[in-house]
């Protein structure tokens with residue numbers, strides 16, 4: 001809770017002001033960008049560099065499915081309690097973004113390689129809003145070692161960062177990992 005001290009020291013009126021400033025930043029960034037807006041919800045935060053490794057992003061989770069957002073915010077809190085920062089380097093993608101990424105891989109690496117790293121939109125859990133690419137690596141390992149306890153499972157041998165949310169994982173454990181997407 002980075003801004004907890006503000007609320008404590010100055011009261012909720014100022015805390016509300018902080019939220020307004022956040023929203024203002026999000027809107028400002030959107031106006032200078034060709035990408036669709038990701039306005040933060042009250043529960044999330046704006047896109048930002050990953051606080052423990054600026055190589056990565058920590059994106060606003062608010063585009064994901066509601067249950068996945070809740071599960072993501074819960075697990076990030078639990079991780080933080082153990083001193084681990086989970087960053088959402090990539091979460092929700094719209095079908096158009098996923099198609100563009102897939103076609104970009106096909107152009108660069110050919111169809112066969114592309115198919116092992118990027119799914120077409122109709123098969124991507126990023127498009128469904130239940131996938132999270134978690135960075136940095138140590139944080140992804142922490143999540144993998146939870147073995148689905150929080151509803152998140154690593155799904156592919158070749159993507160240590162790619163996790164998917166399903167409430168059944170919390171009770172039934174993780175499904176067998178696939179070699180690749």
Ligand SMILES: [Zn+2]
Nearest residue numbers: 131132133162
């Ligand atoms: Zn992924």
